[in-house]
Structures are given as C-alpha cells and as structure tokens.
Amino acid sequence: MTDQPSTEQTLKHESPEQSNGDQSSLSQTASSKKNTLLIKIAVAIFLIIVLALIAFGLWKSYQPNEIELQGRVEAETIYVSTKVPSRIEELYIQGGQIVKKGQPLVRLNSPAVENQKKQAIAALQSALALQSTVDRGAQEENIDSLYANWQALKAQEALAKSTFQRGAKLYQEGVIAKQRRDEMQAAAISASQLSEAAYQQYIRAKRGSTPQQKSTADAQVEIAQAALNEANALVAETFLHAPIDGVISKTYGNVSELVAMGVPIVSIIDEKKTWVSLNVREDQYANLYKVKELEGFIPALDKSAKFKIKEISPEGDFATIKTTRQTGGYDIRSFKFHLVSVEPLPNLKVGMSVLFTVKEATP
Numbered sequence: 001m002t003d004q005p006s007t008e009q010t011l012k013h014e015s016p017e018q019s020n021g022d023q024s025s026l027s028q029t030a031s032s033k034k035n036t037l038l039i040k041i042a043v044a045i046f047l048i049i050v051l052a053l054i055a056f057g058l059w060k061s062y063q064p065n066e067i068e069l070q071g072r073v074e075a076e077t078i079y080v081s082t083k084v085p086s087r088i089e090e091l092y093i094q095g096g097q098i099v100k101k102g103q104p105l106v107r108l109n110s111p112a113v114e115n116q117k118k119q120a121i122a123a124l125q126s127a128l129a130l131q132s133t134v135d136r137g138a139q140e141e142n143i144d145s146l147y148a149n150w151q152a153l154k155a156q157e158a159l160a161k162s163t164f165q166r167g168a169k170l171y172q173e174g175v176i177a178k179q180r181r182d183e184m185q186a187a188a189i190s191a192s193q194l195s196e197a198a199y200q201q202y203i204r205a206k207r208g209s210t211p212q213q214k215s216t217a218d219a220q221v222e223i224a225q226a227a228l229n230e231a232n233a234l235v236a237e238t239f240l241h242a243p244i245d246g247v248i249s250k251t252y253g254n255v256s257e258l259v260a261m262g263v264p265i266v267s268i269i270d271e272k273k274t275w276v277s278l279n280v281r282e283d284q285y286a287n288l289y290k291v292k293e294l295e296g297f298i299p300a301l302d303k304s305a306k307f308k309i310k311e312i313s314p315e316g317d318f319a320t321i322k323t324t325r326q327t328g329g330y331d332i333r334s335f336k337f338h339l340v341s342v343e344p345l346p347n348l349k350v351g352m353s354v355l356f357t358v359k360e361a362t363p
Helices: 003-061 111-136 140-172 178-207 211-236 282-287
Strands: 066-081 086-091 104-109 239-241 246-251 264-281 293-298 303-314 334-341 353-359
Touching: 066 282, 104 264, 111 211, 140 178, 264 282, 264 353, 282 334
Parallel strands: none
Antiparallel strands: 066 264, 066 353, 086 104, 104 239, 246 264, 264 334, 293 303, 293 353, 303 334
16 A cells, blocks of 8 residues: 555656657657648649640640741832923922822923924914815805806807808808818807806806815814824823822932833822732742731831731742752742731831731641
8 A cells, every 4th residue: 555655656757758758749740741741732733733734735736836927018109101202391299209189290391292283283274274265165256257257258159159150151152161161160169168167167156165175174174183182182291290199209310301202200109009918938828818817017006907818919930939848849939918908007108017927727
C-alpha cells in the first residue's frame, strides 16, 4: 500500500512531458501531411499546365497560317491631249492642283489651224453668194435686155423671110440667079434660128434657176459649212479644259514647246474612283478568290475598312515570280485583284498602303 502513492506521484510527475511530446508528434504529422498535399496539388497544376500547353500546341499546329499582303490605292487617270500639232502658249495649272470640270488647263497655238479656218470662212461666203444668185434668179435688167435682143432678132427673121419670098418670085420670073435665091433662103433660116435662140435665153432668164441648179448651190453651202465646222473644232482643240473634277497628276511639256497630235499634255486623277490594287501570287490565289469581303488596315489613316473584290486580272509575263521546284515544276504567275471599299472613304488618297491578313487555305 505504501508503493502506490509513489507510483502515482511518479506518473503525475511524468505526464506533462509525455503530453508535450505527443502534441509535438501530432503537429509534425499534420505538417507533413499538409506539405504532401501541397506538393500533390502543385504537381497536378503543373501537369495540367503542361497538358494544356501540349494541347494548345497541337491545336495551333493544325490551324492555317496567316498571310499578310500589301496593296496600294490607285485611281482612274485621265490623259488630256490635242488633235492638232501645235505649240504650248500658256499653262494655267500645275501638278497637285485641284481642278473642276470645264476649268481651262492649257492654251495652244496653231497657225495652220487659223489659216484653215480663214479658208473655210471664205469658201462659205462664196457658196452663200452663189446660192443667193441662184435663188434670186436673173435681174430685171438682164431680162429686159434679153427680151429686146429677142425682138430685134425676130424683126430680122421677118425681114429675111419676106426677102426670101420676093427673091423666090424673082427667080421664077428669071430675074435673079439661083445662087442669089439660095443665099436669101439661107439668110432667112439663119435669122429664124437666131430668133429662136434669143427667145430661149429670154424664157430661161424669166423662169429663173432650175431645181438642179438650186440643189447644187445648196450642196455647195453645206460643204462649206461643214469645212468651217471642222475648222472651228480644230480651233477648239487649242483650248484644253478639264473633262472631270480631279487633281492634276503631271504636266508633260513647258511653254513654247511643240506637242504632237494625240500626245498627252496633262494627266488628271479622278479621286472619286479609287480602288486598291493587290498583287497575289498563284500559290496564294486560293486564299482570296472565294472571299467576298476582306478587312484591310490603312496605316496612313490608322483605321480598318472592309473591301470587296471587283475584278481579277492576270499580270503580264514579266510578273513571273519563281518556280515551284529547283528542277522542273511550273512558274508561279501573279494576279491583280481590284478591291473597292464597301463604305465611302473620303480621306483615302492615291498611293496609300492597305494591309490585308488572310488565312492560308487548307488542302
């Protein structure tokens, strides 16, 4: 009985130390489990990230590549020329100037055209005078003169006939010779013919011009008028005006220089009719020709816009790019795409670049 208290006392003295050890052991076990869990979570996250990267890489490898193409803004260019060889007399414009339709551009000088106009005017005046004479007919003085001449010859005819009748009786009586009678007969016939000719001249003058003469005179006037119109048209070619609203691109020549027929003197850009010219290689053709609209970025305006394909035309032989293989294969040609903006772009100017990004076609 005496040993139990000592044992209990010993146990009472040892129990705090043992409890502290147990608590420490439990805390270490919990910390170890927590670290293990964190490691597992970290490994799981790492594996998920690796798998995601692998999946993204595989997905990306099967996606079509993007191709960047660069186009250039172009516009309709009008070339102004003349139809007559001439010399530049005065230039009213310069490169880069904005012009309106009908605005004077160049004044030319052509002495040959001026002389041609003067000749046409003189020919028209002559034709008009002839037409007036034909329409008016002969003057009254001429008609009276022809009538008097007819009457005089008519009197001579009557005298010649009476003389022949008396001579014929005298010939029958044997007073005169046959030669004399024949002479009287010839004089009577001649007087009759002259009287008839004078009468026809009088009738023609009194009647006036024939329809054929009037038609001929009218035709001469029309010919002369057409020649004058042609001369005026050539004179008009010495004054060149702007056919459209636009911007002067370039002038080809200076004052006092000669210009040939049909050679451009001024070129005008029609900024209202702009488009984007895009050169596409044959191996890139499949990426674009089926596309209805393309979105392009305009660096100069710092904005994007939508464009639609208006026309596709092949480039010339000089635009051959390369061969598909080092040995053999075919030459890759180029095609020109004409693109127009879907919405108006008032600030779009000729020469600006437009960048297009398209996806490579999958086989």
